[in-house]
Amino acid sequence: MLKHYRSANDYFRELFGCKVYKLALSCSDTCPNRDGTVGTGGCIFCGAEGSGEFAEICKNSSDLESAIAHAKKRVSSKTNGGSYIAYFQSFTSTYAPISRLEELFTAATERNDIVALSVATRPDCLSDSIMNLLKRISERKPLFVELGLQTIHETTAKSINRGYALNVYDTAVDRLHKINANIITHIILGLPGESSEMVEQTAKYVGKVTDGIKLQLMFVLKNTVLADMYYNGKYKPLTLEEYSDMLCRCIEILPPNVVIHRLTGDPPKRIMIAPEWAADKKRVLNHISSEFERRDMLQGKYFH
Numbered sequence: 266m267l268k269h270y271r272s273a274n275d276y277f278r279e280l281f282g283c284k285v286y287k288l289a290l291s292c293s294d295t296c297p298n299r300d301g302t303v304g305t306g307g308c309i310f311c312g313a314e315g316s317g318e319f320a321e322i323c324k325n326s327s328d329l330e331s332a333i334a335h336a337k338k339r340v341s342s343k344t345n346g347g348s349y350i351a352y353f354q355s356f357t358s359t360y361a362p363i364s365r366l367e368e369l370f371t372a373a374t375e376r377n378d379i380v381a382l383s384v385a386t387r388p389d390c391l392s393d394s395i396m397n398l399l400k401r402i403s404e405r406k407p408l409f410v411e412l413g414l415q416t417i418h419e420t421t422a423k424s425i426n427r428g429y430a431l432n433v434y435d436t437a438v439d440r441l442h443k444i445n446a447n448i449i450t451h452i453i454l455g456l457p458g459e460s461s462e463m464v465e466q467t468a469k470y471v472g473k474v475t476d477g478i479k480l481q482l483m484f485v486l487k488n489t490v491l492a493d494m495y496y497n498g499k500y501k502p503l504t505l506e507e508y509s510d511m512l513c514r515c516i517e518i519l520p521p522n523v524v525i526h527r528l529t530g531d532p533p534k535r536i537m538i539a540p541e542w543a544a545d546k547k548r549v550l551n552h553i554s555s556e557f558e559r560r561d562m563l564q565g566k567y568f569h
């Protein structure tokens with residue numbers, strides 16, 4: 266089968282010379298879009314755990330020791346040698362007090378078993394003091410910063426209650442490139458009211474500035490505004506066929522150097538409502554592979 270994109274696995278092997286596993290950690294328990302600083306209620310799709318259902322909570326460097334040990338245990342069935350990235354995933358990982366972030370990020374990157382730091386955040390949560398801290402970290406070890414953009418379209422951004430404008434993302438990208446951070450942008454396929462063309466426009470825009478991308482299916486999770494919309498018939502999730510088609514189109518648009526860190530996502534099963542097909546990740550990935558092959562055949566790629 267042809268290779269259709271630059272995968273995170275391949276990229277990490279190039280960069281670190283070995284297989285690398287992410288240890289999901291949590292240093293923040295809210296975000297400015299929930300606590301009233303920017304908004305309340307959060308993004309309409311966000312579950313109670315703030316996208317970090319499997320992350321190990323740590324508030325200081327002694328928590329970090331046990332959090333890393335637990336996180337390693339969680340991935341142990343998959344590991345066979347290799348190294349680790351400390352991945353601060355939940356809510357907005359630069360929204361905790363700066364003293365806590367300094368302590369945790371420093372302690373994590375001082376460890377020999379941690380080859381890099383990855384921090385998931387919002388582009389409006391990168392104050393000067395956070396940027397200074399991230400700069401110091403990036404001088405020590407590779408730094409990945411994940412930005413939850415989801416879409417470039419302001420109408421959608423408003424309807425999902427994202428809470429910041431596109432130019433905030435643009436500014437964050439410029440500043441992060443200046444400190445040598447590797448930027449991973451999150452986009453969501455299947456947002457309410459978004460056509461395939463709109464998603465492609467987002468992929469095209471992001472592809473020009475980001476180093477990596479996470480392509481994420483829109484899940485409907487329990488106790489969210491999106492769940493109410495779903496039950497009221499105001500939101501219809503994508504079918505597997507629609508998702509695979511949209512995803513392949515995005516990957517075809519993205520420049521080949523952009524690393525694809527995610528093709529679908531892992532919905533937390535105990536709180537997931539729809540789409541039901543998303544619970545079977547193996548089936549989803551197989552379907553995506555078949556869609557790539559179908560497109561190759563149509564374009565006659567196997568015959569050249």
Ligand code: SF4
Nearest residue numbers: 296307308311315356
């Ligand atoms: S997706 Fe991120 S920014 Fe939006 S409510 Fe959840 S934690 Fe906050």
